[in-house]
Amino acid sequence: MTQLTVIERSPDPEEAQARTRAHRSIADKIRDMGRNRIGALLLLLATLAAIIWANVATGSYETFWDTHLTVGVGDLQLDFTLHAVVNDALMAIFFFTVGLEVRREFAIGELTSWSRAVVPVAAAIAGLAIPALLFFLVAQDSGQAHAWGVVISTDTAFLVGALALIGPRVPGRLRVFLLALAVVDDIGALSIIALVYTENFNPMPLIVAAIGLAGVYFTRYLRGGRGLVYATLAIIVWLAFLASGVHPTLAGVAIALLVPVYRPDRRDVEHALDLARTFRQSPNTEYARAAANSLRESISINERLQSAYAPYVAYVILPLFALANAGVVLNPEILGAAIVSPLTWGIVVGLVVGKFVGVFGAAAVMKIFRLGEFGPGLTLDRIAGGAALCGIGFTISLFIVDIAIDDPDAQNEARVGVLAASVLAFLIATVVFRISDALRPDLDTGQSLARPVNSKRDHVYGSDDAPFTIVEYGDFQCGFCLKASGSIQEVKEELGDRLRYVWRHAPLTAFHPNALADAEAAEAASLQGKFWEFERGLFADQENQRPSDIVRLARNLGLDVERFERDLTSPEVTGRVRDDMLDAEAMNITSVPTLFINGRRHTGPYDAQSLIRALEASERPATGTMPTVPAGPDAAPAR
Structure with a gap:
């Protein structure tokens, strides 16, 4: 790859203060997921507390969770142990949030585009099948071979939390990959729980559940009071699943898949x-x-519910689940039995080896054969670390231990295997990430352009044969980007066809409330061949960029407004902007405008004469070092 240079001018004190205040990381939303570290730490503390409790206060752990709780009116009584309340009722809320995320990803998220989703989907499927196969091969003589479901799923909470704690520098694109993978992984796990681990099936109550689910679907058309209706129908559906023999937690998933989601x-x-x-x-x-x-x-109610329930799931429900299910007695007899148990080793091999081989192997094959999209930062060494982390099966693994294995001794052996595999997966991932960072110390400094210019993808202004290239990561609501645009216009007038200019999106969403909408609108205009005209219109009136202003600009430019409004929320448009944001994060771009000149990041003023001097001081890219393709329909004539 040719190396370019970025230019950041030295601002005056007032400007520096403004930039410091306004320019955070481009991937604010993705990085905010680091909050899951707290949930993962609470989960870990609850696990340790459960183990200590089960080993120090002998017998009280089982006695407490076997305490019966009766709820009912008159002759209608429901009797649960506290353990069942956690596993059957509270975990239904957890699976409900999982279902909401699945619904969102397939409707407006990472899994809307097949080319974008094929890599995590393939990795997830291999990460489900290979662990199950290895478990069966190792544990087939244990009498518990039917418990292969224990090793199929990754704990998303631990996965994201661990990635935040030990992950590589700038892990944004890896995190997106792993979260998409986790969604498919959850679908597989939920399907297997429904199809394989359902006993005493009674189809009649499912008729009631179907009617309730139909009610959930049509509730979206009510003009008011939907919350109470949703809650009432959810309880009816949950009770119907409970009566049918299908695990009641799956009621949460079924309801979530019918909750509307939209941009x-x-x-x-x-x-x-x-x-x-x-x-x-x-x-x-x-x-x-x-x-x-x-x-x-x-x-959308989907996103409102995710936002409302996420803290309770992360900080209450999952820690309670760990406290109720991770209490394995670790005396010499149990540990001795676990060490020689094919069930324990089947779980360890399935999770630690199977998940790694499945996820990493599938991704490596697709990368070798150039199938699917791998953006900057999603390299095989990082995928290897993420694949190792997928061996943390904790929550659903313990959940399936409880419903798939009846023998208490075998349950203890299985829990030891789950805990051991989770610790091993965490340690292996830590080593992989540290080695990856050590071998590539300069990769994430952001001094080189991560993604070569591609005229079919990028918004290119000028000829591919131009000896000089400026790539700008910018924000249409940023006043400094407006100044840079004027400087680049002067440079273009002086250098003419010798300059090629490329725009990429880096909206500062935390401080420029219209920036993301502006970027998506420019992409929607691009689909009608009017990117540069729309760009000029946005820069010309930075004070008026409300939705009606954006639509009016589209109309003034002669765009098909109906198509333009549809494209504003299309996966193609939102994914295109998101990719630029992830590229910016991968290069540690924390301020805009950030300019790259012939592939290298330039620090210094970005007035016209400074840019010209920097361009003339840079070397012309060697032939073939910056891959380009013939200009696409979005390329514009020189201004």
Whole structure:
């Protein structure tokens, strides 16, 4: 790859303060997932507490969780142990949030585009099949070969938390890959629980469940009071699943898959803002209620529920589950039996070896044969570390231990295997990530352009034969990017066909509220061949970039507005912007504009004369070092 140079001017003190305040990491939303470290740590502490409790207070652990709790009215009584309350009721909420995430990913997330999803999907499928096969080969003489489901699933909470603790520098794209993989992994695990580990099946209550689920689907059309209706129907569906013999936690998944999800409609958002302004001008209860309802309804109920339940799942439900299920007695007899148990070793081999071979092997094959999309930063050494982390099966592994194995001694051996495999997977991943970072110390410094210019993908202004290239990562709402645009225009006027200019998106969403919408709108305009015209329109009026302003700009440019509005929320548009943001994160871009000149990041002023001097000081890329393809329909003539 040719090496380029980026230019960051030395700002005055006031400007420096503004940049420091406004320019955070490009992948704010992805990095915020580091909050899951707290949930993972709570899960770990609950596991340790359960083990200590089970070994120090002999007998009290089982006695406490076997305590019966009766709920009912008159002759209608439900009797549960505390252990069943956690595993059957609270875990239904956990699986409900899993279902919400699955629904979202297939509707508007990473799994909407097959070319984008094929790598994590293939890795997840191999990561389900190979562990099960290895478990069966190792544990077939244990009498518990039917418990192969224990090794199929990865614990997403531990996965994300561990990645935040021990992962590589700038792990954004690896995290996206692993989360997409985890969604498919969860689908496989839930399907296997439903199909393989359901006993005493009674189909009649499922008729009631089907009616309840139909009610859940049509509840979206109610004008008000949907929350109470959803809650009532959810309880009915859960009870019907319980009566049918299908594990009741799957009711949570079934309900979640019917909850509507959509991207916020810009008209709804703007209407909510208008109501908020009305309330500000004339504060009263009616306007306050209308503004609050409008703001809430502009976000899909799927995302509202995910946001509402996520803290309870991470900080309460999963730690309680670990406390109720991880309490294995670790005396010499049990450890001795586990060491020689084919069941224990089947779990360890299945999770640690099987997950690694399945996930890494599938990804490596696809990379070798150039199948699917691998962006900058998603390298095989990093995938190897992520594949090792997938061996942490904890939550669903312990869950299936409880429903697939009846013998208490075998359950103890299985739990030892799950705990040992999780620790080993964590340690192996730590070593892999540390070696990866040590062997590639300069990879993430961001001094070289991570993704070569491609005229079919990029927004290119000028000829591919130009000896000089400027790549800008920018934000349409950033005043400094507006100044850079003017400087680059002067450079273009002076150098003419000798300059090729490339724009890539790096919206600072935390501080420029319209920046992401602007980037997606520019991409939607690009689909109609008007990217550069739209770019100029956005820069020309940075103060007015509300949804109605964006649509008006599209209309003024002669775009098909109906198509433009559809494209605004299309996976192609949102994925394109997201990819640029991940590229920016991979290069540690924390401010905009960030400019690359002939492949190298330049620090210094970005006035026209400084840019020209930097361009002339750079070497012309050697032939073939910066792969390009013939200009696509988005390429524009020189300005």
